[in-house]
Amino acid sequence: MTQKRQIWRYLFLFLFLLSCIENAPMDSLDAQGPYAREINNLFWPILYVGYTIFGIFLVLLILGLFVFDDKTDKEPKNIEGSNLLEIIWTLVPIIIIVSIAIPTVKVTRDLLKTPENSIEIEVIGQQWWFDFYYTDQQISSPNLLVIPKNQDIRLKMTSKDVIHSFWVPKLNGKRYMVPNVDTYLNIKAEKEGLYWSQCGEFCGLSHAKMRARVLVVSNEEYKSWLLNQTLAYETNTNEGSSIYDGQLVFLNAGCTQCHEIKGFNESNEALLGPDLTHFASRPMFAGSSLKLTRENLESWLVDPPIVKPGSYMPKLKLTEIEISQLIDFLMELR
Amino acid sequence: MSNFSTTQDHESTGISNQKLAMWLFLSSEVVFFAALISIYLFYKRLFALGDLTPEGLFDIPFTSVTSFVLLMSSLTMVLSHNYYEIKDYEKSKIWIFATAFLGIVFVSGQIYEYTEFIQSGLTISSSIFGTAFFFVTGIHGLHVVIGVVLLIATGSQMGISNSNRIYSLSIESLALYWHCIDIVWIVIFTAVYLIP
């Protein structure tokens, strides 16, 4: 393993452990970036206005029922209405609504603007995983979006099949990914760490398992990660090693129909499955629904549709040994 | 509950139940066709991109003639209604059948148009233009067919006195329906055929 890959591996492990300390990884109220924070700053005061309104109605109800009811022994007065009251409880809500609407409109338009000095990264959604494509470097990073901290990222998003939605609650709200259309989402993170993301629009059988992770790193780490990702895999030539055998399994089991590994099997067409060149450098796989461990890989490779119903990856019909060799090979793809 | 009650023993709009119902139904139909035509217009910018384009396929003079036929059928409908009002049931019958006849001519023209287009390769699945075109004109055509059936049914009962008639859709309501379908066609003709 080269020096760069070694460093990268340890760094990633550390950050991954860091994320486990997180209590509620999808908590939208825990803003870790300016956009999510701006949304929360709008939300909280309005929520308190909401609480107050509820409180007022509750008090009015209780007062009307128990304090200001007609206590005479005659029938109540037939009060048909009151123009004054009607005016008051029309105008006051209008004022409240307008005072909520104005900041809403402002923040809405603010958050939809294109930020200056942003890096554009493409996001392609498909059933049921996210592909993050770095256009300048021409690298594809399925399931893991790596971004430098304190940097505006403009995500240019689309879908290859149905409507999906990309959502990193701690960084911003969600936005649709529509086939044949480009949609945009700004994200910016202030702290390094591993953030959770999930598809927010029902997209079929395994919608629930369509997730991603966003890894926020320092600028240097980002550059070194990019560099690492451009490197191709060096084919193992050590016949008899399980990795070598794993390579053969990969070639013979049909994997190359859907998966590409730079430096190993390249394809000119657009393939259905994720690029596996740096598969083992990422903490999750299978649409970020499984942690990258041997056990998980095994259960996945044995029967993908059991793990992700509707999966476009079929059962492979491999023997236990073949699967073990395949896993050895896959774990080399860092 | 009779459709023809006109006694003043209750509060009413003064419009008969059946006519009011037809107005309400037609207002729903107007929104229906508005949505239909909007879908067509929504996709219009894509139609010129395929092999088979509206400019290439449409025979405006031909469709203008069939549109004129439909327009004339509204005139015959008015005549039928007028004669009905003055109780000349014989003439009313003639004009209502004339309306039905013109309606059939219109639909035949559409069918002819469809066969021409299909032979050229335009089908509901061939392109988005095909889908939208057949959808809009087809749904309208279905409404015309239903109208023709109602016209014939009403016409064949013309002259049988109220107490003996077995079919109660009034000429008035039917005329409203027919005119509405005609007006909708004018809008469709403009939006689909005429506007580039």
Place this chain on the structure above:
Amino acid sequence: MKTKSKTIYKRPNQKSKFFDLLTTVDHKKIGIMYLYTGFVFFLVGGLEALLIRIHLAQAESTFLSAAEYNSLFTVHGFTMVFLFFMAVNSGFGNYLVPLMIGARDVAFPRMNALSYWIYFFGAVFIHSTLFIGNTAPPEGGYLSEESNLFSNAVAGGWFLYQPNAGIQFSPGTATDIGVIGIIFLGVASLISAINLTVTTFNLRAKGLTLMKLPVYVWMTQVVSFLLIFSLPFITIALFTVVVDRQFGGNFYNVAMGGDPILWQHLFWLFGHPEVYILILPVFGMISEIIPVFSRKPIFGYATLVFAGFAIGFIGFGVWAHHMFSSSIQSLAQAGFGAATMIIAIPTGIKIFNWIATLWFGKRNLNVAMLFSIAFIINFVIGGVSGVLHAVVPSDWQQTDTYFIIGHFHYVLVGGGLFGIFAGIYYWFPHVFGKKLDEKIGKIHFWILFLGLHLTFLPQHWLGLQGMVRRTWWYDKGMNIEFWNLISTIGSLIILISVLVFILNWIYSKRMGEDTEFDPWDGRTLEWSTPLPPPEYNFYDIPKVKTKDEFWYRKYSVDKEDRSISKGNHTEIKKYTLATTLMDTSHIHLPSNSLFPFITGLALPFLGWSLIFRGSFTAVVLLLIGVLTLFIGIFGWTLEPENE
């Protein structure tokens, strides 16, 4: 109006109760049929919800498979919205409107029966998806699970977003059955809306001018207008889906230039008015119940009516608030957000009016009133979370999460269901001549109240914690298991409350306190009949002088504007009950007819013939369907007017 007509055959003369049900055109019977059928689907939809909640109580649960879960939440949505809620609204509307306006029946009694039968057969047709529908993974995908009853039903959410619910990604007949079924139900609602509108405008009793109508009748009228103008959108939208799925159309075929967002626009142009269609009748019921149990008139009658119209009207202008996270432009987003907030104003006005009715009144906290008051509380909670959704950037976080689910269940269950129960407890004596038991009713109420909050309040929190909706799986690392468990416990409590209600129903129908006349000291005309009312409703069509006509027959007003009893209640009761024994030869009622039933029966066959197109069975089904339809319509026209 007797008509002597060429009778080829006579109208059915109901000998058996069953045949009477099939042929009745009596608005009251039809209303009750809607209520019973609707309640059955409430139980079905509730079962579907329970299965979902049991599954979600645990993280990484394997109780249901993905296919089962996806079908369950879809069918739950369809069942509750169309087969339960709209049916119950129709039930109340059909039963009450003619009675409240002093009419003997609706304007088109056979069309009324037709609406019911189309609904009934439409519901049967939709549920056939469980038995003869099939689903499959998207083209190219694999499924290792076994398919079964629940996994074969339509999946894709009740919004059926394209292209996911299109033929490529949702192959199989299940989705088509759902789509065509909803088209049928739309037709039923349209016919009903037109019928009730003509009834309300043309059949009112003498003196009952429009601004004397009960608020319930007005709200039902707004709903009828909403249906007339919003159903076309869903009908056209569903037609486009049928064209795409069945005939290779390209409306939502992205490769050919189709735009899936078009579907969303069309759907929500119907979908948003639909939620007001659901709740406005309930607003109407509450507006009738609170005055009676406060013993004073509704506060702000005119503003209530106009607010109803305002809600309906503005309701057509907010549809894209369901699409805030789509690619619509920032100006549109801001505009729809603002419009959505504006709807809060007429709604708030209504709530203030209801509360003001309570003030200075003499409260009677019986079960109907408890449900009405809880309705207000729950609806305010739901409304506040609704306004929070209108805050567009916040909605980008909230949309498609459990926060939204919390919101709409508060307004539909906390508001709608509570209002429906209020209506049931209030009008049960009218329909059956007995009261529902108050003690059991209070137990029912409190358990439901607890269950509602326990189930749906945590869901707001879950949504903010990132729990996405329509997800059959969430992992342990998300730390949302605890509140999911609480929510599930809540749903089981709701189940208990429903069982208590059923108990109350069965018990009270046999042993309930008898009421022959006006148990609540009612204000509106429907209470002026004997209970249960005779088929002709009123022996003499009432002549109306004022709003709350029935109240002012019993009460006059003193100098302080307080009502004083005229002391004539017993007299009125005696006379009213005596009319049931009097000669009714001057009263003409519409006769029964079998043809609405036959016409409705044709629909499932036509639907199935489309879905199984290409096979010999389909041809047979088509022939049966066309023949039945022909018999139904032709027979209808040949039928003698009335006998």
